[in-house]
């Protein structure tokens with residue numbers, strides 16, 4: 164294989180010199196590497212430097228970069244797997260070049276995860292992780308990490324694909340990144356709690372073309388019930404911008420208090436917090452010591468996530484301003500004015516025009532229109 168050497172974080176490794184977007188049948192073809200996912204891998208290396216699991220499975224390794232970095236930079240025992248022979252050859256070459264003691268396997272990830280357990284399991288497939296979450300839920304001890312790049316099905320843009328994969332009804336709203344992240348989280352939670360295990364979010368975020376979950380798993384039916392209680396719906400008005408949240412397995416009919424239309428349920432999805440503040444604080448503290456190329460961006464991401472409210476939707480203040488035919492002021496000013504009126508208000512980590520608040524929509528509209 165024609166390879167080229169690249170560096171991410173403190174790790175130098177070989178990747179194929181080719182177009183990574185070429186399509187081949189499953190289990191064959193060239194080895195995948197996408198430098199644009201560096202921030203995704205950097206956050207994993209940083210978080211694992213804090214969590215320090217006893218073992219880590221990179222279930223879909225490709226070049227092996229993720230597992231290589233976890234082994235080399237965090238010193239955590241890793242297993243790197245892929246079902247593609249060429250990928251496994253390259254992973255082995257990288258492991259040897261770095262002098263790591265990492266285990267390399269060539270199996271269907273579902274077979275591997277059905278037969279063995281690892282303290283932390285990481286899924287990074289092409290597109291949807293849905294076919295792998297059940298076996299990962301059985302394989303993972305304390306931590307389960309999941310990447311999804313099928314943002315269109317998750318966000319409601321490809322409705323039927325979203326319903327098939329996640330058994331949820333997303334809706335293409337202006338807060339689609341939030342819906343995608345919470346739809347993915349809701350699906351993973353349903354896959355885990357059937358085994359009487361609980362799920363707690365540690366650090367979950369939406370970024371560019373992917374969603375990423377870092378979750379802690381707990382043992383016991385009581386922990387599973389706590390996660391179950393967080394499943395619910397965003398109830399969106401089809402005529403105006405009003406929305407509310409409902410907990411529960413089935414949505415209750417609800418009328419829009421502003422225009423009397425029947426609200427449309429979006430979900431089931433995860434409601435409530437998507438981050439653990441103590442974990443984010445520990446990551447901020449560890450960031451200067453962990454050499455990651457996207458460190459400045461991760462610093463900003465962590466800071467925004469720490470102040471972000473845990474509402475399951477946001478208002479896009481440019482959309483509201485357009486609706487009201489006013490020119491929008493600065494987002495910071497709008498947030499400060501809402502807070503001065505006694506409401507909670509924050510930015511959201513995935514959009515520069517998103518405002519999360521518990522202020523009623525008419526109050527937000529009044530603030531945006533300068534009233």
Ligand SMILES: C[S@@+](CC[C@H](N)C(=O)[O-])C[C@H]1O[C@@H](n2cnc3c(N)ncnc32)[C@H](O)[C@@H]1O
Pocket residue numbers: 190194195196197200204222223224225226227228229244245246247250270271272273287288289
């Ligand atoms: C998106 S790439 C992984 C990228 C890699 N984690 C990284 O950070 O660069 C997905 C990989 O999953 C592998 N894969 C897909 N389905 C698989 C399966 N059922 N079992 C094992 N590997 C699989 C593919 O061969 C491919 O190398």
